[in-house]
Amino acid sequence: MESASSEPIAAEPKLVLRHKGPTxxxxxxNALLLYVLFASGLGIFNAxxxxxxxxxxxxxxxxxxxxxxxxxxxxxxAHYNLAMSRHWHLSAAPIFAFALLFYMVWSxxxxxLARDLAFRRDELAPRHVWQDIKDHVRLRFxxxxxxxxxxxxxxASYIGVIFVALPILILTGLTMSPGMNAAWPWLVDLFGGRQxxxxxxxxxxxxxxxxxxxHMLMVVLAGPLNxxxxxxxxxxxVPEARR
Amino acid sequence: MSxxxxxxxxxxxxAATLAGCDRLAKNETVREALFSAGNFHKWAxxxxxxxxxxxxxxxxxxxxxxxxxxxxxxxxTAEYKALWRNGFADWRLHVTGxxxxxxxxxxxxxxxxxxxxxxxxxxxxxxxxxxxxxxxVPLKPILDAARLRDGARYIVFHCADDMGxxxxxxxxxxxxxxxxxxxxxxxxxxxxxxxxxNGAPLRxxxxxxxxxxxxxxxxxxxxxxxxxxxxxxxxxxxxDRAGYDWYAGI
Numbered sequence: 001m002e003s004a005s006s007e008p009i010a011a012e013p014k015l016v017l018r019h020k021g022p023t024x025x026x027x028x029x030n031a032l033l034l035y036v037l038f039a040s041g042l043g044i045f046n047a048x049x050x051x052x053x054x055x056x057x058x059x060x061x062x063x064x065x066x067x068x069x070x071x072x073x074x075x076x077x078a079h080y081n082l083a084m085s086r087h088w089h090l091s092a093a094p095i096f097a098f099a100l101l102f103y104m105v106w107s108x109x110x111x112x113l114a115r116d117l118a119f120r121r122d123e124l125a126p127r128h129v130w131q132d133i134k135d136h137v138r139l140r141f142x143x144x145x146x147x148x149x150x151x152x153x154x155x156a157s158y159i160g161v162i163f164v165a166l167p168i169l170i171l172t173g174l175t176m177s178p179g180m181n182a183a184w185p186w187l188v189d190l191f192g193g194r195q196x197x198x199x200x201x202x203x204x205x206x207x208x209x210x211x212x213x214x215h216m217l218m219v220v221l222a223g224p225l226n227x228x229x230x231x232x233x234x235x236x237x238v239p240e241a242r243r
Numbered sequence: 244m245s246x247x248x249x250x251x252x253x254x255x256x257x258a259a260t261l262a263g264c265d266r267l268a269k270n271e272t273v274r275e276a277l278f279s280a281g282n283f284h285k286w287a288x289x290x291x292x293x294x295x296x297x298x299x300x301x302x303x304x305x306x307x308x309x310x311x312x313x314x315x316x317x318x319x320t321a322e323y324k325a326l327w328r329n330g331f332a333d334w335r336l337h338v339t340g341x342x343x344x345x346x347x348x349x350x351x352x353x354x355x356x357x358x359x360x361x362x363x364x365x366x367x368x369x370x371x372x373x374x375x376x377x378x379x380v381p382l383k384p385i386l387d388a389a390r391l392r393d394g395a396r397y398i399v400f401h402c403a404d405d406m407g408x409x410x411x412x413x414x415x416x417x418x419x420x421x422x423x424x425x426x427x428x429x430x431x432x433x434x435x436x437x438x439x440x441n442g443a444p445l446r447x448x449x450x451x452x453x454x455x456x457x458x459x460x461x462x463x464x465x466x467x468x469x470x471x472x473x474x475x476x477x478x479x480x481x482x483d484r485a486g487y488d489w490y491a492g493i
Contacts, residue, residue, distance in 0.1 A: 035260060047369035055301070055364060058311040058371040077268065078261045082368065083486040084268065084277075090493060091280035094287075178366050179284075179492025182451045183292030185299050194364065194372050 016148065018236030023112070026103045027231055033096040034208070036088055039076035041205060043085030046070055051202055055193035064199070097170045104162065116150060117159055123152045141222050144241030161211055165204055172201035281488035288492050289419070298425055298450035301362040307373040310365070310432060312440035315412065318404040318460050326403075331444040336428070340399070340465035343390030350430065350444055356380045359427050367454040368487065377448050379429030383422050386466070391418075395466040399473055400447050403460035406480055414458040415470055415478040415489075416449055425450040428461065453491035455481045 019027075049070075050063040057063065072078045076088050107113040122128060132152045135141075142151060150158065174180045175188040175197040191197035219227045223239075230236035267273045317323075326334045331350050338346035362376045386398070398421045402412040420426055429448050430437055437443040442459025449456050456479070470476060475483030482489050 036264065039257070039261065039264075044370065048367070048371050050371075055305060056307045056372045056374045058307065058309075058367075058373045060309045060311065061307065073258050073261070076261055077265050078258075081485075083481075083488075086368075086488070087277040087280065087486070088264070088268075090284060090488075091277045094280070094283060176366075176370075177284075177288070177493040178298065178364075178453060179288040179292065179451050181364075182296040182298045183288060188299070194366065198370060 013240070014238045015235050016238055017234045018148070018230040019234050020110075020112070021234070022103065022106050022110070024231055024234060026099060029099055030096070033092045033099070034212075036076060036092045037096060038205060038209070039074060040085045040088035040092070042070040043075040043077065043080070044082065044089060045202065046075060046080060046085075047082045051199040052195040053192070053199060054195055057195040093170070093173060100162070100166050100170065107162070117155050117162075119152065119155060123155075128152065139221055141239070143239040145238075147239050148236075157211060157214075161208070165208055165211070168204050169201060169208070172197040172204065176201070278486070278488075281490050281493075284488075284493045285490035292451075294419060295424055296451075298363050301364065301374050303362065303376065305374055306362060306376055306433065310373045310375040310441065311371065312438075313367060313454060315404040315406075315459065316440045318402075320403065320405050323403045323460065327439065327443070334444055336445060336461060337463040338385060338389045338466075339463060340467050341392040341395040342386075342466050343392060344388070346385070346389050348385070353380050353428065353430060353445070356384065359424075361425055361427070361448070361450070363425070363448070363450045365454055365457065368491070376433050377427065377429040378431040378434075379427035379445070379448065381424065382426045382428060382447075383424075385428070385464075386421060389466070391466055394468040397467050397470055397478070399465040399467055399470070399478075400458040400461055401463040401465065402458050403462050406484075410474065410480070412458065412460070412480045413474055414447065414456050414480070415467075415473070416452075416456065420449050420451065423449070423451070451492055455479065455487060456491045 045067075046069040049067045050057070050059075051065040052061055052063050069080070075085070077084045107117070129152055135151075136153055141147070142149075171187060172191055174184070175191055175194060181188050181194070188194055188197060191200055226237050268277065334350060336346075336348045336353065338348070357380070358378055359381050360376065360378045362374065364372050364374045366372050382398070395418070397415045397417055399413060399415045402414075404412045406412055416426070425448070427448050428445050429442075430445050432438070432441050437446060442457075442461075445461045446459040447457055447461060465473075467473065470478040470489075474480065477483045478489040479487070481487040
């Protein structure tokens with residue numbers, strides 16, 4: 001038997017199991033579904049590229065945003081076809097919603113939330129938060145044991161995405177359905193009307209794009225191969241501790 | 244290794260993924276799977292909502308200042324123009340198909356039936372919404388008077404507008420929506436007789452579904468057992484032509 005305290009040999013980088021199976025599976029399913037949902041969503045948006053607040057809104061009402069149609073390089077399908085965009089969007093949406101639900105339940109009861117995502121009391125101290133922000137701006141990434149824990153800003157963004165942004169996207173999506181409005185009238189009222197819900201759906205989708213861009217940047221800066229491998233096989237090479 | 248994530252890479256990546264998705268959608272199995280999502284949504288919504296769950300009704304002060312007309316603004320056929328010229332006095336609504344007693348109803352007869360008034364939100368598949376006050380005759384007493392036969396499963400609405408190539412606009416709903424209390428044949432919008440742009444003299448309101456279901460310029464209501472023999476067989480003009488979902492509750 002090996003002893004419990006297995007000191008890694010300095011020459012050999014330490015490999016750990018960074019992400020569990022459900023996290024990896026959900027991550028890549030999301031990468032696919034969110035792409036389909038975003039691209040087909042822009043295709044749907046192109047049918048009426050205006051956004052309003054309130055219950056109603058059509059061409060002669062006052063929009064808060066009027067855009068040109070999104071280009072064919074980003075819409076699904078790559079030409080204007082509202083019916084096909086809707087088929088893509090409405091096929092991907094229920095899979096996405098139930099996957100999120102399962103992931104939330106797994107995170108809650110499987111310990112992921114308590115172990116990896118919940119804030120520790122000392123992390124919320126203003127000095128700690130400020131230090132985290134400074135470290136991020138200076139691109140000074142944690143090393144050694146600290147690299148195995150999410151930092152405060154990471155936790156905040158993952159919690160924000162999983163428990164706020166994604167549910168808002170799903171719920172505002174549901175409120176655009178006249179059938180769901182009859183089934184759950186309180187839901188559309190919660191968002192201040194169908195056109196408000198449509199606006200919130202759009203805004204949240206673009207906040208998620210912002211998250212995606214920062215996420216990509218961070219992966220690239222933190223060492224893309226190691227990061228991507230940890231999300232495929234789970235194996236992660238712990239960065240050597242800074243002296 | 245260098246990973247350059249500029250706009251060009253993003254555009255190329257997106258274009259490549261798109262091309263992949265578009266090719267996938269041409270595959271018959273994938274296409275069928277994508278189209279079948281409509282069945283899931285219909286099943287899920289019907290499971291969640293009570294059979295007679297009502298669409299939200301609004302207060303008079305919430306009505307849109309202008310109710311946007313869409314689709315055909317005027318059928319402009321010789322037949323329709325003749326009907327319009329004398330105030331639809333010669334217009335008749337025919338109720339046919341799998342019924343025990345076919346009906347032919349004039350506008351005056353419809354006006355004499357009990358009315359329902361509802362201020363509801365019209366949601367276009369394109370994304371916009373307009374709130375209007377509709378007055379009309381519930382479909383249920385008309386179907387009851389015509390005595391639906393046992394085999395009847397769908398109600399088809401045939402319209403006066405010719406969409407080109409002799410194909411008329413038509414739509415269909417199942418009996419669950421046909422007998423819903425808010426499903427009415429409307430002859431007035433915002434306290435005025437229905438204007439031509441909004442579907443004069445009579446249009447369908449089926450409030451738990453999208454705008455393309457709200458057939459305008461109604462001429463004939465037909466009870467059928469199956470949608471197969473009608474138009475392109477998909478249950479509606481846009482369903483046949485563009486591939487819209489037959490169930491438009493989402």
